[in-house]
Amino acid sequence: MLLLGVIFMKGNHATEEEVWEVLNMLGVNAGRRHLIFGEPRRLITKELVQQKYLEYRQVPDSDPPHYEFLRGARAHAETSKMKVLEVLAKINNRVPSSFSNLYNEALRDEKEFLEARAAARDAARAAAKIAAKKAAKAARKAAKAAAGAASAAKASEPLGAKSRSSSQV
Secondary structure, eight states: OHHHHHHHHTTSOEEHHHHHHHHHHTTOOTTSOBTTTBSHHHIIIIIHHHTTSEEEEEOTTOSSOOEEEEEOHHHHHHOOHHHHHHHHHHHTTSOGGGSHHHHHHHHHHHHHHHHHHHHHHHHHHHHHHHHHHHHHHHHHHHHHHHHHHHHHHHHTSOTTHHHHHHHHO
């Protein structure tokens, strides 16, 4: 969450240098094995990227190459900017709204998420309704065809077949 907080605070992308500056302040240094995190550079640039919590990419047109971190797809799916901001606020003994710009962005993000979820729910309901109508229509058509087939079979029976088979019983 701390890395997501750094990314959020830096405008939704943070350079590798910015990330390490914060981590170094916390005693987590690249190349130095950490008791909890193991080798932090590998954890951040490989494992968290492979697990899709972070994106790690070269900054466009940087020469020499510089790299930056962004929130990954899994971080987008599993947490929100508001939750990240709540953690940052707790770390700093503040309330989320005291980070006014970040708070407003997190509120917009929450609103967009809820609107997208509602739109997806409405689309799913509409698709289900259409599928139900198609299924009902197909069922009516099948029932009509079955009734027509039964009627045709009955009509094609020889006239005396019914009376003979019932008299033989």
